[in-house]
Structures are given as structure tokens and as C-alpha cells.
Amino acid sequence: MKVLLVEDDAALAKALGDALRDAGLLVEATATGREADYLVRTERYDTVILDLGLPDGDGTRWLSQWREDGIDLPVLVLTARERWSDKAAGFSAGADDYVVKPFETAEVLFRLRALVRRSHGRAHPVIRIGELTLDTHSGSVTLAGRPITLTAQESRLLSYLMHASPRIVSRAELAEHVYNRDHEPDSNVIDVQISRLRRKFGRGRIETLRGQGYRLVDLEAQA
Amino acid sequence: MTPGGMSRPTRWTRRVRLAPLGVRLLLASLLLVIVLLPLAGFGLTYNFRQSATASFDSRLESQLNALLAGIQVDNLGRRLQLNRSLGDARFDRVYSGWYWQITDGDDLMLTSRSLWDQRLPVPAHDNGVNVYAVDGPRNEGLRMIERDIRLPGHANEIHVALAGSTRELDREVGRFERLLIMSLATFGVLLLAGLALQMRWGLAPLRRMSANLRAVEEGEAERLDTQLPAELKELALAMNSVLERDRRLIERGRAAAGNLAHALKTPVSVLKTLSERFPAEQRQPINTELARIDDAVRHHLARASAAGGAAFSGRVSIAKAIEPVVQGLARLAQRRGLRFESYVDPLAAARIDPQDLQELTGNLLENALRWAEGEVSLTVRQVDQGVRLRVEDDGPGMTQAQSEAALARGVRLDARGSGSGSGGSGLGLAIVEDLMALYGGTLRLERADLGGLAADVWLPVSPVSPHGDPAPGGT
Numbered sequence: 001m002k003v004l005l006v007e008d009d010a011a012l013a014k015a016l017g018d019a020l021r022d023a024g025l026l027v028e029a030t031a032t033g034r035e036a037d038y039l040v041r042t043e044r045y046d047t048v049i050l051d052l053g054l055p056d057g058d059g060t061r062w063l064s065q066w067r068e069d070g071i072d073l074p075v076l077v078l079t080a081r082e083r084w085s086d087k088a089a090g091f092s093a094g095a096d097d098y099v100v101k102p103f104e105t106a107e108v109l110f111r112l113r114a115l116v117r118r119s120h121g122r123a124h125p126v127i128r129i130g131e132l133t134l135d136t137h138s139g140s141v142t143l144a145g146r147p148i149t150l151t152a153q154e155s156r157l158l159s160y161l162m163h164a165s166p167r168i169v170s171r172a173e174l175a176e177h178v179y180n181r182d183h184e185p186d187s188n189v190i191d192v193q194i195s196r197l198r199r200k201f202g203r204g205r206i207e208t209l210r211g212q213g214y215r216l217v218d219l220e221a222q223a
Numbered sequence: 224m225t226p227g228g229m230s231r232p233t234r235w236t237r238r239v240r241l242a243p244l245g246v247r248l249l250l251a252s253l254l255l256v257i258v259l260l261p262l263a264g265f266g267l268t269y270n271f272r273q274s275a276t277a278s279f280d281s282r283l284e285s286q287l288n289a290l291l292a293g294i295q296v297d298n299l300g301r302r303l304q305l306n307r308s309l310g311d312a313r314f315d316r317v318y319s320g321w322y323w324q325i326t327d328g329d330d331l332m333l334t335s336r337s338l339w340d341q342r343l344p345v346p347a348h349d350n351g352v353n354v355y356a357v358d359g360p361r362n363e364g365l366r367m368i369e370r371d372i373r374l375p376g377h378a379n380e381i382h383v384a385l386a387g388s389t390r391e392l393d394r395e396v397g398r399f400e401r402l403l404i405m406s407l408a409t410f411g412v413l414l415l416a417g418l419a420l421q422m423r424w425g426l427a428p429l430r431r432m433s434a435n436l437r438a439v440e441e442g443e444a445e446r447l448d449t450q451l452p453a454e455l456k457e458l459a460l461a462m463n464s465v466l467e468r469d470r471r472l473i474e475r476g477r478a479a480a481g482n483l484a485h486a487l488k489t490p491v492s493v494l495k496t497l498s499e500r501f502p503a504e505q506r507q508p509i510n511t512e513l514a515r516i517d518d519a520v521r522h523h524l525a526r527a528s529a530a531g532g533a534a535f536s537g538r539v540s541i542a543k544a545i546e547p548v549v550q551g552l553a554r555l556a557q558r559r560g561l562r563f564e565s566y567v568d569p570l571a572a573a574r575i576d577p578q579d580l581q582e583l584t585g586n587l588l589e590n591a592l593r594w595a596e597g598e599v600s601l602t603v604r605q606v607d608q609g610v611r612l613r614v615e616d617d618g619p620g621m622t623q624a625q626s627e628a629a630l631a632r633g634v635r636l637d638a639r640g641s642g643s644g645s646g647g648s649g650l651g652l653a654i655v656e657d658l659m660a661l662y663g664g665t666l667r668l669e670r671a672d673l674g675g676l677a678a679d680v681w682l683p684v685s686p687v688s689p690h691g692d693p694a695p696g697g698t
Binding site for chain 1: 481484485488489490491492493494495496497499500513517547548550551552554555558559560577578581582584585586
């Protein structure tokens with residue numbers, strides 16, 4: 001999961017960023033609304049964490065601009081504001097959920113995962129595709145009830161494919177959502193990691209569609 | 224003096240001192256009328272009686288002169304006779320009230336027929352013409368004029384007296400008095416009515432001002448109308464600037480509390496996030512302290528926000544005030560995959576600061592959304608003397624002990640485990656309780672029809688004590 005963290009307080013950006021990275025998320029951070037605006041329009045993120053008090057304009061202003069321009073990626077608002085009139089302003093600007101400072105990382109993670117899940121049209125926290133399951137909260141993967149150990153990168157890759165399944169996901173899309181913008185991989189790297197995943201739970205589960213991309217399939221349903 | 228005797232006049236003077244202006248002015252003019260009009264009446268009656276008596280006396284004197292002119296002494300110089308009648312029949316009718324008599328020392332020489340066998344008293348007197356009030360026959364009040372004269376051809380000085388009954392004089396004065404009393408009474412009533420009207424008109428700006436003040440107090444007006452007479456205008460302007468300063472102070476207080484809270488929250492967030500890296504036994508005390516900071520900040524921020532709320536709030540439409548919160552949270556519920564149903568009576572209204580109302584609704588709904596499995600509902604209805612606001616969810620609900628704990632400040636309820644990750648605290652409900660104390664409402668926690676918790680709030684249409692203090696800070 002690739003997250004854009006928009007937070008002007010350097011200490012908080014670092015602490016929260018590190019905590020989210022530890023949880024296996026890909027986090028890119030920016031301190032200004034202007035840069036966030038640029039990134040949101042040029043990069044692909046699964047979700048945005050937006051602090052409302054930014055040095056260059058209120059977060060809600062940027063948010064409503066994005067919504068007006070049809071950018072509908074899920075946005076989690078981070079607010080120190082207690083007044084409901086302020087929170088309500090955040091909602092009407094187009095926030096999907098909010099977390100009030102001071103928060104626990106667990107809550108931010110919980111909200112983020114739920115947002116991303118729902119943006120893929122999934123309501124249940126456990127995604128089940130055939131015998132393969134992913135608990136979006138804990139990040140644990142099981143195959144026929146047996147836990148499977150994955151590296152962080154593999155986990156992100158699989159998570160994205162499972163969220164998207166049965167949609168076909170292009171290499172470019174995978175690269176954008178699963179890898180950091182500074183370390184964008186060549187397609188080889190993705191191929192290598194896909195084949196590692198295939199080794200861990202069977203060849204047929206991840207199909208390669210030539211010229212289009214990858215698709216995670218429900219083997220058990222096909223059988 | 225008994226204590227009772229002491230206290231009565233004090234109470235009375237206090238009541239007079241604190242009487243409304245209109246009553247004071249009316250009392251003053253009533254007193255004036257009661258004292259002045261009778262005084263004027265007495266004065267007028269006295270003068271009238273004086274002048275009526277004077278004219279009566281001059282009539283007596285002219286009759287005395289006529290009498291004197293008719294007196295003759297006979298040739299012997301001994302007997303007196305009247306050579307012509309006074310031309311007034313009253314002197315001939317017995318006891319008619321009009322008499323004359325001529326005496327020579329103690330010897331009676333001549334009397335009018337009306338005097339019959341009686342005599343007029345002859346008081347000790349000086350020379351010249353004198354007038355006395357005397358009692359005549361049948362104890363009738365008379366005015367008597369008398370003088371001593373010396374007649375040519377008569378040895379002694381003779382004494383001539385003429386008297387007329389004061390009956391007519393009294394009757395005339397009485398008639399005048401009756402007329403005067405009637406006139407003065409009418410005058411007094413008209414005067415009081417006029418004064419009352421004048422006061423009404425004169426005090427109208429004051430009444431307008433006090434109605435205006437009430438409107439400000441009830442939140443129907445922001446400031447006092449200054450279209451007033453000069454003296455009051457100054458007062459209204461001064462009041463307005465006090466009101467303005469009051470509002471600014473409240474605003475500044477709110478802003479300062481908000482800024483402080485805002486400034487504290489980010490570092491607390493950082494510390495909290497950093498502490499998560501520590502082992503559990505080290506994290507625990509840090510988190511406890513951070514929670515205390517957070518609770519204190521929230522509590523005092525909520526108090527500062529609520530502080531000025533009730534003082535100047537007018538009647539607000541509940542539906543309109545909470546619409547943004549309800550809409551925002553409906554959207555949130557949808558995102559979280561929860562069903563959210565709301566019914567808000569469009570006519571429901573109460574005297575409450577819109578921000579406080581949003582706070583109330585927002586906190587209750589937020590709580591419900593946090594715990595709900597699949598459904599949350601909000602109902603707002605106008606009930607007798609108040610507004611009922613009920614938020615239900617289908618979550619796990621609360622036991623009696625939990626409800627009590629939830630209402631206690633600072634008790635954290637997020638014991639749901641890290642799986643849900645629902646951070647947050649019972650403070651939402653504590654703030655609701657603060658607001659209830661401020662507005663004189665009630666909060667009940669009970670089992671919901673949906674199965675979970677129902678938070679039932681009753682708010683009076685008008686707060687009992689708009690200047691009440693929220694519940695004392697426990698931390």
C-alpha cells in the first residue's frame with residue numbers, strides 16, 4: 001500500500017512515517033499542500049493522510065480542489081481540531097475518514113486499510129480468494145489455513161493484487177503502487193518477485209496476461 | 224424595639240427604593256396631588272370666606288348707616304325715634320336673623336321688631352365701627368356691627384348695633400367649597416392621568432431599552448438599539464461596547480484554548496507514536512501520562528468553547544445547526560460500511576449555541592459509529608418543554624457499571640483491543656455531560672432498540688441557568 005503523508009510537523013511526519021513503514025506500508029511524505037497537490041496529480045497512491053493545518057493553506061482547501069478535479073482517492077484527515085464545525089468542514093471538503101490527534105498508529109493503520117479496502121469495493125477486512133486469504137488488519141496471509149511468510153515487498157505486491165482481484169493489474173500500476181517513487185523498478189524486478197510469490201503458493205494463482213499485466217485468480221473456483 | 228418592628232420599615236423603604244421608575248414617579252406625583260390640591264383648596268376657601276365676609280360686613284355697614292341716618296331725638300332730648308324704616312322686611316319678621324338695637328348705657332331704647340323680647344349682646348368695645356361674630360337669639364350665629372354715637376340734643380352716647388345672620392354667608396361659602404372640592408378632585412384625577420401618560424411617554428425609551436436588553440440576553444439580538452434619547456443612547460452605546468468586549472473576550476478565550484490545544488496535540492502525537500516503539504512495560508506509563516495531557520487539553524478546550532455558549536445564544540433550529548455534522552458523519556458511516564438513519568424534526572428548536580449543539584451531536588454520533596457493528600440511528604424530536612436527541616447503535620452496548628464509568632471524566636473506553644484500532648476515550652461523553660450541566664439538560668445511557676447503546680439527551684428549550692458553570696474539572 002502506497003501512502004502520501006502530508007504533514008508539516010517534521011517530528012510527527014518522521015514518527016508516523018516510520019511507524020507506518022514498520023507496518024509494511026510504502027510512505028512518501030511532504031510538508032506542504034502545494035507539493036502534495038503536485039504529487040497527487042502525478043503519482044499513484046492508494047491513499048492520502050492529510051493534516052489540516054498546513055503552512056500553505058488549509059488542508060480542506062486542497063482537498064476540495066482535488067475533489068472538484070475528480071481526484072477521488074481515499075483521504076484520511078489528520079486533525080488537531082476538536083470543534084465539530086471544523087470536522088464537519090473536513091467532511092464536506094471530501095474527507096473519507098478522520099483521526100484526531102493525538103492518535104495511535106494502530107488507529108491510523110486501521111482507518112487506512114479500511115479506506116483502501118473499500119476503495120477496491122471490499123467491505124470485509126479479510127480478503128479471501130479461493131484458499132488464499134489476506135487479513136488486511138494484521139497483514140497475515142494464509143493458504144488453506146497455513147500461514148505464509150512473505151517479505152515486505154512481496155506482501156505489498158500480493159496485497160495489491162488481492163485487493164484488485166479479479167481485475168488485471170498492469171506492471172506500471174504495480175510499480176506505481178508498490179514501489180517507492182525514488183526506486184522505481186524495471187519490469188525485471190517485478191517479474192522476479194512475482195515468480196517468488198508463485199513459488200510460495202502455486203503457479204496458477206497469478207496469471208500473466210501478455211501485454212496487459214497480472215491477475216490473481218481463484219484457482220479453487222476454476223477447478 | 225422588637226426585631227419585627229425594626230424590619231418592617233427597612234423592608235418598606237427597600238421596596239420603595241427598588242420600585243420601578245414608573246411607580247416611583249407615579250407615587251411622587253400622587254403625593255404631590257394629595258398634599259398640594261387640599262392645600263390649594265384650603266387657601267381658596269379661606270380667601271373666599273374672607274372676601275364674602277368683607278362684602279357681608281360692608282352690607283351691614285351700609286345698613287347701619289341707613290339706621291343711623293334715621294335716628295332722631297325728640298324735642299325733649301330724652302327719647303329716640305326712627306323716622307324712617309330701613310326698607311327691609313327682615314327687620315320686622317320675628318327672629319328673622321336680622322336685628323338692630325339702640326341702647327343708651329344699659330337702657331334699651333329701640334330695637335327692631337324682629338328682636339322681639341331678646342337683646343343683642345353688647346361686648347366691651349372701642350370707639351368707632353366694630354364688627355363681631357356673636358350668638359343671637361336661639362343661639363344663631365350672627366355678625367354684628369356696632370358703634371357709639373353722640374346725637375345732638377341727647378346727653379349720653381348711644382350705642383347702635385345691627386346684626387345679620389351668617390346663615391346665608393355660611394351657605395354661600397359651603398356652596399363654594401362643594402364646588403371647589405369637585406373641581407379640585409376632577410383636576411386632580413385629570414392631572415394624575417396626564418402625569419401617567421407623560422410618564423408612559425417619557426419612560427417609553429427606557430422600556431424599549433429593557434425589552435432590547437432581554438432580546439440580547441435571549442440571543443434574539445446582537446446588540447442594543449441606539450436610536451434613543453441622548454442620555455440613554457450613551458448608556459446603550461456603553462452597554463454595546465461591554466457586550467462587544469464580552470464577546471471578544473469569550474472568542475479570545477476560545478481561540479487561546481484552541482491554539483494551546485492545537486499546539487500541544489502534535490507533540491503529544493509524536494511522543495505517542497514514538498512510545499509505540501518501546502516495549503509494553505515502558506510504553507504503559509508514558510501512555511498513561513500522555514493520556515492525562517490529552518484529557519486535560521480536551522477537557523479545558525471543551526470548557527472554554529462552551530463557556531460563552533449559553534450566555535448569548537438564541538433559539539436555534541436543531542436541524543439546521545447539526546446538518547453539517549449529520550451529513551459529514553452520514554458520509555463517514557457510509558465509508559465505514561455502516562447504515563446510518565436519521566430523523567430530525569424540522570421544527571425542533573432550543574436555546575443553545577450551535578457549536579455546542581454540534582459538539583453534542585458529533586460526540587454522541589462519533590461514539591456510536593465507533594462501536595456500531597452495522598447500524599446507527601439518530602432521532603431528534605421536540606418534546607414538552609425541550610428537545611430529545613437519541614443516538615443508538617447495534618454495538619456491544621454497556622453494562623450499568625460501564626455506563627457510570629463512561630460518564631466519569633477521563634475514563635478511557637477503548638478497551639476494544641488493537642484489532643479495531645479505535646483509539647479515543649470516554650471523553651466524548653464527558654464533554655456531553657459538561658454541556659448538559661451548562662444547559663440544564665440530562666444524559667441517559669440505556670439499552671438501544673438496535674441492541675447496542677442508546678444515548679438519550681434531553682435539552683430544555685430555555686436553559687435553566689444560562690450562566691451555569693460546567694461540571695468541575697476533575698483532573
